[in-house]
Amino acid sequence: MTDHKALLHRYLRDARDSIVWKLEGLPEYEIRRPMTPTGTNLLGLIKHLAGVEVGYFGDVFGRPFPEPVPWISDDAELNSDMWATPEQSREELLDLYERARAHADETIETLDLDATGTVPWWPEERRHPDLHWLLVHMTAETNRHAGHADIVREMLDGAAGLRRTRDNLASNDPGWWKEQHARIEAAARQAGGRAMTSGGRTL
Template sequence: MRDPRSELLRYLRDGREVIVWKLEGLSEYDARRPLTPTGTNLLGLVKHLATMEVGYFGEVFDRPFPQPMPWIEEDAEPNADMWATAEESRAEILDLHARAVAHADATIAALALDAPGRVPWWTTPDVTLHRILVHMIAETHRHAGHADIVRELADGAAGHREAVSNLPDVDPVAHRERVEQTALRFRQG
């Protein structure tokens, strides 16, 4: 049996890999384009998660990240961490994410699971590394689910990751049509 830290880190890494993999093979436009009414886009999800890694595994444990992040300053526009500006390249966002992950992993390796931290923006700010690991696993996998949907909307690509699709071997068009026909039976008016 794995130790708890290794197990938690494995789940966090799985989610991180999915998020980055969802960008592979996409045009610059499709990586940036908002595909939901709220503007959700793949490159923005990567930028947001990099920001969360830095905040939760850096600031919370007094382990500052060396790069300023103007999109999270008090005077930044709302949702500035959820999309890449024209001046921010995909390569820069991916590099930021990789460095944020390395910074987070260094915190995870250096501290005990019961190490105390403080999340000033939470109503109960006193936390442990264990709690933050669980929180970031949930946060990362939540956004990996968003990335699944956004990628499918962008170009039809679906699946968990390159080597593991986790999708049944069915005709997706026929399956969708069957689901639609069933839903239509319940449409009002």
């Protein structure tokens, strides 16, 4: 019989590992550099996820994290969890994420899937989810940001893939990807230029 908690926990761990290794081998500027108009950056994603793990698997279940995390407090500066200040080192934030993960793992391993928590920042009608719900929620949250990290890392230095041990790419040949890129670009241009008109209007 499937151990559903162990299965959910495994997928969460895989997503966590995927996002951490996206920082490997990059200098300080590159892991902090905002790569989208909204400032998405690799170290900021780690900082954000550390706070989210602390929130959902700490106070929500009455198991507070044993150290302060200022950027998740009620009076924190808006969006301060999504980027690292110059004073916050890579090592500091990665170590915090590791400790947050360990604390979350203790919660997950200790409680049953139907154990109920309280999420004060959720709407009243769904403010008391069980551990099962929050495991699904956190796995989705972490994978969403791992996808952000995939794109950011590829934009920075071309490195791509699912995880360190298995890249999950169609090919490891840069020449193949260059041809594939050109093929997709040509298809996009062809579709974009195929305007249909009716009654003098472009559809």
